Amino acid sequence: MNDKNNFPDNLIEEIDAIKSKFPSDKSKSAIIESLLIIQHHNNGYLNEDLISSLADFLNVTKIDVYEVATFYSMFNLKPVGKNIISVCTNVSCMLRKSDDMVSYIEKKLKIKVGESTKDNKFYLKNEMECLAACNGAPMMQINHINYENLTYDKIDKILDEINND
Amino acid sequence: MIKVCTSTFSLANPSSINTYLEQGGYSAWKKIIKDKTPKSEIIQLIKQSGLKGKGGAGFLTGLKWSFINSNEKQRYLVCNSDESEPGTCKDRDILRYNPHSVIEGMLIACYAIGASVGYNYLRGEFIGDQWVVFNNAVKEAHEYNLIGNKILTSDVSIDIIPLIGAGAYIVGEETAMLESIEGKRGMPRIKPPFPAVQGLYGKPTIINNTETLATVPYIIKNGEVWYKNLGINDSVGVKMFCMSGHLNQPDVIEAPLGIPFSKLLDQCGGILDNKKLKAVIPGGSSVPVVKGQDIIDTPMDYESLMSIGTMLGSGGIIVMDESTCMVSVLERISRFYYAESCGQCTPCREGTGWLYKTLVKIKSGKGTQSDLDLLNRVANQIEGHCICALGDAAAMPVISFLKNFWNEFEYFVDKKQSMVI
């Protein structure tokens, strides 16, 4: 996938589909969704080559794509663990002890927020946003699937299941 | 119980088009197509229903639609499903349990404002669930020829296109959303020009919240008087209240505007562990906090909340019991606005960091009395001085927390520890 200017056919198809959502002279609009897809196909992160290739493919400047890639928090510009855990620690969750949940996960996985496990199975994202599941607080997303009303036991179960997969 | 946007929530297969159709879904849209209802009639009806935007600002929806610059042929509708205001979790339920109401609402809005395309912009974090459901719903509607080319063999063609973000609260701000759709950093634009004059790709654009648009088909179907009368006393219509925090049963409750706060509290089983109510943030974390005793009997509508110095905002109601440390809560809130400032305008870029760092200092026991004054001053220097309302959103909590809980902050800087432990 790191081949310059050379996305595999299926990816080109996907990006073309994204482009078709917008007026034909607005290929820039396709940057965000394309980056998500490219990142998905590249073990969850983006690099210089991929950004360059997308810029060439969409006929926009590299800095245009880079500006976007550094703005949105779901883009990773460094390698990360396979399963991305985001524990919401915003107000509603905080009131329901989400900070304890984070500490619990940190201890369990032996990493700090912002790090990936040694076996590269998990990445504990430093999530700043409220993940819009306030009535299910405390909650976390793993690979963008919600797990709500967390307890330590629940966390054990969820993580172990993924780990054994 | 009144159900509008939540009509399908408790049904089996809530997101499927059949469920929606069985509930009389798309009848409004079909009727408009069949009768060739004049655009102005629809706008008039929405105006008369008194429907207000549910995204936060509470602007009259019909009035907003009427601002569309009809000199330009190409116009756009954007549905704001970025739902990111802390404490708000209603659009996510609409998107996954009643997606067709959003689609129908978007179709009607597109028709009314003369847009050939309606984009629904979902926040990136919805990619695992709501994104899948909504895309599927769009596909279904296509199959029924309710979207697309020559809808129901009429000469109306409207495309509804789902878009996905990638993690940025600020994109919920309408002009930042337009920038994001254009493939750029989500940095709010200066207004004027307003989007209804110059919006997406420079073309006239109307932006509405998911809940707002999901309400539209029900109003068309049942009439403006029906909707108006859903409210209590002088209030108009319903609202989805996202009840979170120290509650026995946190929930999203669709209720008439004007419902007293105490009733909402009851519906959530009261305060967690029967503790005492201390404070409430009634409209998402950006609106001013109020003391529990000041809100308990207040009707939940725009005007009444205004009268007690706060706002209905997005309807994200964050409830705090007596054990809550207000310093910690404010620190957390300000961390959020600091992290989410887009960075273009000076007071917000620099000021949110200053607020947050000062609060961290206070919370770690290193704060002084003068830091409290500093907080107040910096917040006031941000408020009203920024391009978009994120600056205000960062400032208002600080000002209101200090005002309502000054003694607790004072205690903290004096004693180097929280008053509640």
Add this chain to the structure above:
Amino acid sequence: MEIYINNNKYEAFDNETIIQVTDRLNIHIPRFCYHKRLSIVASCRMCLVEIEGAKFPQPACSTIVRDGMKINTTGKATEDAQKSTMEFLLINHPLDCPVCDQAGECELQDVSLDHGSYKSNYNEMKRTVIDNDIGSLVTTEMTRCIHCSRCVRFGEEVAGIKELGMTGRGEDTKIETFINQSLTSELSGNVIDLCPVGALNNNLYKYSARTWDLEQKNSISPNDCLGSNIYYHTYRNSIKRAIPKENEQINLSWLSDRDRFCHEGVESSERIFVPLIKSNDKLIESELESLYSIASEKIKQFSPNITAVMSAQSSCEEMYIFQKILRENGITNIDHRTKECDFRYQANYPIFPSFDIKINDIAAMDNIILVNVNISKEFPILSIYLRDAIKNNSTKIISLATYEYSENFHTDIHEVLSPVELERYLNSSSNNQLASIKSNQKNLIIVGPSSSYLQNYSEILNSVSEFAQLSDSKLALLGDLSNSSGAWAMGIVPHRLPGGIDYDKCINANYESSFPSNDIFIVYNLEPEYDFSNDIEILDKLKKSKFNIFFSSYITDAIEKYADIIFPLAVQQESMGTYINTNKQLQKFKAVLSPKGHAKPGVDLLLSISKELKMDISNEKISQEISDILSSISSNDNYIFTDNLKNNYEKEMLEKYIIRSPNTNNPTLRRCESLLNTHDNDNFMSLPLNINITENTKITFTEHSNKIKINAKIKTHTKPENTVLVKLSGRYKQTLGSCSTVINIE
């Protein structure tokens, strides 16, 4: 409409912003992000002003005036708002003014004095930003950045290449290029001026002076025929930096990088500072007086068998005196077209080749056809006008190139054609893309100077003119040097006197045509290796010549080898004079430096020689004569038709031509290392695809019985067919042969 500012009534126009009104009225409002030539973002919030009726102060830069609006630029609300913005800006700004190049002219510093507060309440860690290398012209100190985004907008909106961008978010927002990329725009240096603080800096200027010690002197840029207005900042007789001088008819608020950084060459170690004379095959220092007398002796002795060539970078005064000395002494073979090889067109050439329309009127054109000119590289300032035309008038741009290059503006049609194909393409305009150009539209054809280097220049001119006539187009001829049009008007061509009067006594039609071995050469500010159409030929002639007189600012191998005497010529920045730009604007420049060593301005050298020759040329009268000459030139018909051209091309012939980089077009530019490093570092020989080459193919070719081998990266191209392109940059040490000719590959 009427508005009130600080209780005084003023007139304002519809759609004016507050800041436009106050700027016009000289009422001060501080600002950082606002720039009159960039889009409005209103993001710095420095210009907030109180408006009656508004709850909060509003940005003056983006707020449009309303009838009866009452604005207070000095009241408490305004002052508080501005003070707080200032405070916010300073909390993360380093306090490194003592080591900052911007100190003394820093907008942040100035505004902070006026609107800031003396103490800071900020006790947190300040933000620091790690700097990346973005090229040899602009250096960065990004910790100082205040995020006004002027530099980013400049790239997008003016330079047309977005290279700097805003990355990160919130407090971590940064200005940077894409990972490891250098700036490539020929206008990149303008971001230095735009940056209100010391975040983007001039690499040549870095740490070399303090702004308050600098003397500002205005001048005219010596690098292209637009004549951008420029300020040089000097300190102790050395140019420390250059900035644009605003001129609404030419360079607006901008400078090309070439103009901004060319003064580096003034300090080159290859400068000649003393008069030199050849003795025993070695150049030794001499006295100016003796050189004057030798030169005048030789002129008398060899007249009329003298070939005198002069750079078109020379001032009108130099040109006028030069030709007068020579002509009055019977010498007729005078020329400036040393890079050309086809002179058949010359009788019909305009007296004053010009751009034909005012540069400002470009925006009114419907169609612009670019013939063999890479505007973004060769005329960066013009590219700004073209972009504006496209933006404001949807002007259609058609580019007919003789090799593959890109522009920083949208071209609707981009054809790559060989010189012969170019001719034919124009001739068959009804059957190709040109057919869409209608004579009832406003059309402009811009012919680039590189066309004149081609062996079929006359044919191209015919075709261009024919098409221009057919489509009722204006024809703009761009010269390659700062005073190219002046050279024509001042009679630096064999067949015309100053003012364009036909000169029938001329013996040779051009400098190349014949050169008997008993002739001598006078070479004025031209370097044999780089400034002639055929380096082999000119070196051969210099070798055979009886005597070679050079006027030169720099030494080169060939000059060292062939010069018999060398006058140490001051560079343009050390001389005064006038240039006439392509719009026939006569622009005076003064010396910004006194000449280094014993170098002397050309006018002084020439006048001394004329005295030696007992001629009576008065310095005072010259400028009057020059302006008389100019005003006498009235007709400005740029269509050029030459009859009876014999086109002896065969389709299969292989042609070679040399691509000359505009960043090396004069001796001083050739010595600006930082420019060469950034913009002009490609060396290549490019072959058409139909020639089979493998990786190790050594390519030798013959032309006019010369065997030539070029050592450079070999590339291939699909278009143009049947052509070999050669481009070497900087001061290359190779023989390239003819600039445009038919070759055989071995």
